[in-house]
Amino acid sequence: MATGARRGPYICGIDAAMDVVSGKWKSLILWELANYGTRRFGELRRGLPGVSEKMLIQHLREMEEDGLVHREVYREVPPRVEYSLTEHGTSLNEALRSLGTWGTARCERLAAEESLVS
Amino acid sequence: MATGARRGPYICGIDAAMDVVSGKWKSLILWELANYGTRRFGELRRGLPGVSEKMLIQHLREMEEDGLVHREVYREVPPRVEYSLTEHGTSLNEALRSLGTWGTARCERLAAEESLVS
DNA sequence: TTCAATACTCACCTCGTGGTAAGTATTGAG
DNA sequence: CTCAATACTTACCACGAGGTGAGTATTGAA
Numbered sequence: 001m002a003t004g005a006r007r008g009p010y011i012c013g014i015d016a017a018m019d020v021v022s023g024k025w026k027s028l029i030l031w032e033l034a035n036y037g038t039r040r041f042g043e044l045r046r047g048l049p050g051v052s053e054k055m056l057i058q059h060l061r062e063m064e065e066d067g068l069v070h071r072e073v074y075r076e077v078p079p080r081v082e083y084s085l086t087e088h089g090t091s092l093n094e095a096l097r098s099l100g101t102w103g104t105a106r107c108e109r110l111a112a113e114e115s116l117v118s
Numbered sequence: 119m120a121t122g123a124r125r126g127p128y129i130c131g132i133d134a135a136m137d138v139v140s141g142k143w144k145s146l147i148l149w150e151l152a153n154y155g156t157r158r159f160g161e162l163r164r165g166l167p168g169v170s171e172k173m174l175i176q177h178l179r180e181m182e183e184d185g186l187v188h189r190e191v192y193r194e195v196p197p198r199v200e201y202s203l204t205e206h207g208t209s210l211n212e213a214l215r216s217l218g219t220w221g222t223a224r225c226e227r228l229a230a231e232e233s234l235v236s
Numbered sequence: 237t238t239c240a241a242t243a244c245t246c247a248c249c250t251c252g253t254g255g256t257a258a259g260t261a262t263t264g265a266g
Numbered sequence: 267c268t269c270a271a272t273a274c275t276t277a278c279c280a281c282g283a284g285g286t287g288a289g290t291a292t293t294g295a296a
Contacts, residue, residue, distance in 0.1 A: 010225055014145045014214055017221030022140065024284070027132040041243055052285055057244065077293045078242040088224070095220035096132055102213035103131030106138070106206070142254070159273055170255055175274065195263045196272040 020066050020092070023059050025051050027096065030085070033069065034093045038084045068092060138184050138210070141177050143169050145214065148203070151187065152211045156202045186210060 010016040021027055025048055032047050033039060039047065045056055060083060063069040068089035074080040085093065128134040139145055143166055150165050151157060157165065163174055178201060181187040186207035192198040203211065 010221070011146060012149060013218035013221030013223075013225065014149065015221065016225045016228075017217045018139070018145060020221075020224070021136075027136060028129060031130060031132065042241090045243095053244075054246090054286085055284060058284090073243095076242095077291095078240085079244085079292080081243065092220055095216040098213040098216050099135045100131035102210055103128070103133065103135030103138075105131075107128055107131065107134045110134075160271095171274075172256085172276090173254060176254090191273095194272095195261095196270085197262080197274085199273065 017092070017095070020063075020068065021096070023062070025055060026059050026063060029056075029059060029063065030068070030089060030093045030096070033083060033085045034090065038082050041081050041083070044083065063089070135210070135213070138181075138186065139214070141180070143173060144177050144181060147174075147177060147181065148186070148207060148211045148214070151201060151203045152208065156200050159199050159201070162201065181207070 010019070021030075028048055029044065032044060036043075036047075041056070041060075044060075045051060045053065048056070060069060060071070064071050067086055070084050070086050072082045072084070074082070128137070139148075146166055147162065150162060154161075154165075159174070159178075162178075163169060163171065166174070178187060178189070182189050185204055188202050188204050190200045190202070192200070
């Protein structure tokens with residue numbers, strides 16, 4: 001969905017938002033950038049354990065194209081690139097907060113059930 | 119992610135919520151059930167243009183297992199099955215509202231840019 | 237002269253998601 | 267005896283998301 005026919009006709013707002021957030025690491029990138037304000041590529045990679053360089057770049061590029069992320073290149077050697085959230089990225093992260101709260105509650109529910117079983 | 123190693127260790131609440139919502143039609147099923155309260159299988163199928171029976175059932179089963187959807191079977195001929203949201207499904211749908219608002223705003227933004235181009 | 241550091245870029249492969257189409261069980265209507 | 271209606275179930279297939287590992291460019295340090 002990320003590289004294919006995006007920006008297709010959306011059925012509702014959820015569709016349009018999910019299209020932009022769907023991607024294994026996107027919500028985490030959003031969270032990381034919202035927390036630190038500005039992060040270099042390597043910092044993001046180390047901050048998201050398990051992410052591959054390919055996917056990190058691919059997601060960052062898509063989020064830049066979607067107007068969520070700002071990419072600032074400093075022409076130095078070794079190169080330095082800093083990523084930060086745009087206004088839309090910040091508002092998206094805020095819009096995700098209630099979903100995060102729900103997910104946290106779900107985690108606690110699962111943990112409670114787990115402790116009953118064991 | 120849907121049938122594989124779900125319920126894995128989540129990094130944050132967003133993760134846990136996205137795991138449950140990810141699936142091409144799940145957010146739409148949620149929306150449909152929230153709007154109508156109770157829907158039969160065939161009604162859902164007709165209400166989600168383009169969905170295949172296989173995916174609709176698969177999603178409904180997963181959402182039932184995740185505690186979002188209640189499935190009520192009436193032993194009649196021809197068979198009748200009614201789906202509705204559980205308490206958790208309803209709260210998830212509410213948690214998605216701010217995301218939907220953001221997505222709607224994004225749609226309007228895209229439409230505005232589109233009209234500038236053409 | 238070689239190596240380290242950084243931010244990529246590329247080729248290749250696996251596997252899961254989702255689509256298609258046909259089949260199943262049940263019973264009443266014609 | 268056949269067919270319609272409903273809610274699945276199953277087998278098969280295509281495609282794209284995402285992982286792996288190697289390669290690239292640049293320049294200062296050893």
